[in-house]
Amino acid sequence: MKTILITASLMFISAIGPARADCGLLWRDYFWKRASVSDVQKQLDSGAPIDGICGEWSESPLHVAARVGSVDSVEFMIASWANVNARNNNNNFTPLFSAIGSTSPERAGVVAALIAGAANVNVHSYHVEYTPLIYAITHKRGDIAQLLLDAGARVNATDYVGRTAFQNMIPSYWHEETAGILLRASADLHHQDEDGNTALHTAARFCSSEIARDLLKLGASKDIRNQQGHRAFNVIGEFIHGGTNEDCGDHDRVVMGELLQ
Numbered sequence: 301m302k303t304i305l306i307t308a309s310l311m312f313i314s315a316i317g318p319a320r321a322d323c324g325l326l327w328r329d330y331f332w333k334r335a336s337v338s339d340v341q342k343q344l345d346s347g348a349p350i351d352g353i354c355g356e357w358s359e360s361p362l363h364v365a366a367r368v369g370s371v372d373s374v375e376f377m378i379a380s381w382a383n384v385n386a387r388n389n390n391n392n393f394t395p396l397f398s399a400i401g402s403t404s405p406e407r408a409g410v411v412a413a414l415i416a417g418a419a420n421v422n423v424h425s426y427h428v429e430y431t432p433l434i435y436a437i438t439h440k441r442g443d444i445a446q447l448l449l450d451a452g453a454r455v456n457a458t459d460y461v462g463r464t465a466f467q468n469m470i471p472s473y474w475h476e477e478t479a480g481i482l483l484r485a486s487a488d489l490h491h492q493d494e495d496g497n498t499a500l501h502t503a504a505r506f507c508s509s510e511i512a513r514d515l516l517k518l519g520a521s522k523d524i525r526n527q528q529g530h531r532a533f534n535v536i537g538e539f540i541h542g543g544t545n546e547d548c549g550d551h552d553r554v555v556m557g558e559l560l561q
Contacts, residue, residue, distance in 0.1 A: 337376045350382045358389035359398070366395040369404025371413055378417035385420050392426035394419065400435050400444055411444050421453040429460040437465045442478035455485040462494035470499050471506040476514055489520055496526030497535075500560075504532040505539065507548035509555045522560050533560040 344350060351360050362382045365373045374395075378384055385394050396419045399410040415421065421432055433453040436444040445465070449455060456464050466487040469479065483489065490498055500520045503512040512532075516522070525531055536556045537548035548556075 337372050340373050340376055344380065350377060350380060351386060353386065353389060359393075360386040360388070360395070362386060362395045363388055363393070363398045366399040366410050366414065367402045367404075369399075369402050369406035369410055371406055371409045374399075374410050374413045375417075378413070384414055384417045385423065392424075394423055396421070396423070396432050397425060397430075397435055400432060400439060400441065408441075408443055408447065411447055415447065415451045421448050421451045422457060424457075427460070429458075431457045431459075431465070433457065434459055434463075434465045434468050437468050437478065437482075438473055440473055440475060440478075442475060442481050445478060446481050449481070449485045455482055455487045456491060458491075458493070462492075464488065464491050467491060467493060467499050467502060470502045470511055471508040474508070474511050474514075479514070479518065483518065489515070489518060490524060492524070492526065496528070498524050498526075498532070500524075500532040501526060501530075501535055504536045504556055504560060505545060507537055507545065507552035507556050509552065509559060512556060512559050516559065531560070533557065536560065 348361070351362075353360055360383065362374065362377050362384065363386070365377060387394055391397075396411065396414050399407050399414060402410070404410070424431055425435070430438070431453065433445055433448045433455065434457070436442075436448060445453075455466075458464055459468065464487065466479065466482045466489070469475065492498055498520070500512060500515050500522065501524075503509075503515060522532055526535075537545045537553050539545055
């Protein structure tokens with residue numbers, strides 16, 4: 301009986317083994333060195349887990365390959381049955397999020413490879429509940445936004461406060477060309493978040509007159525009221541939950557007032 305227990309314990313230890321404990325670091329080191337497909341195959345042949353969720357970022361090898369920007373390795377791992385929709389244990393990101401947030405010049409190619417491998421383009425992250433499309437917008441990647449939309453991304457999906465990808469562009473990520481991409485995909489220019497605010501309300505709060513002009517040119521209504529009954533004109537330079545936006549100077553307020561009255 302004792303022999304059986306020892307044998308079973310050894311089998312369990314070998315199953316989880318040292319490779320599983322440090323696989324995140326092992327794979328990260330490999331991909332940062334621009335591992336080739338043959339190198340990846342050697343890793344798999346040596347027993348490295350293709351779907352192990354581990355390492356300091358609690359992610360799978362495919363997350364690492366996607367973030368580093370190794371298109372060939374991503375395609376090979378998907379063909380080797382890596383879970384293309386595996387989630388890390390940090391913010392619930394799939395490899396698609398890792399690719400979008402990458403600084404690699406190959407990230408659009410990696411996104412395309414993941415989509416071809418059946419990545420879920422409408423998954424939500426934890427906490428802020430971003431979709432890949434919203435995440436692409438917050439990284440100023442209109443080209444990736446187009447890839448996601450072509451693959452069926454829901455253009456009006458919302459984050460944790462009810463803001464769409466279009467609304468998330470304002471004010472920090474605004475780009476008129478990207479706005480056009482979203483609107484051609486039927487983005488709701490007048491979508492209201494959980495507080496009833498539209499994109500124009502947000503532009504008004506930040507005194508972003510150039511964005512407000514663009515929105516009005518695109519057909520944004522000045523007459524929509526939020527849950528407090530306020531039009532965009534009424535919230536110029538005012539934060540959502542009270543207080544004044546000190547970045548809005550007197551001249552900015554006058555300009556916004558003339559645009560929105």
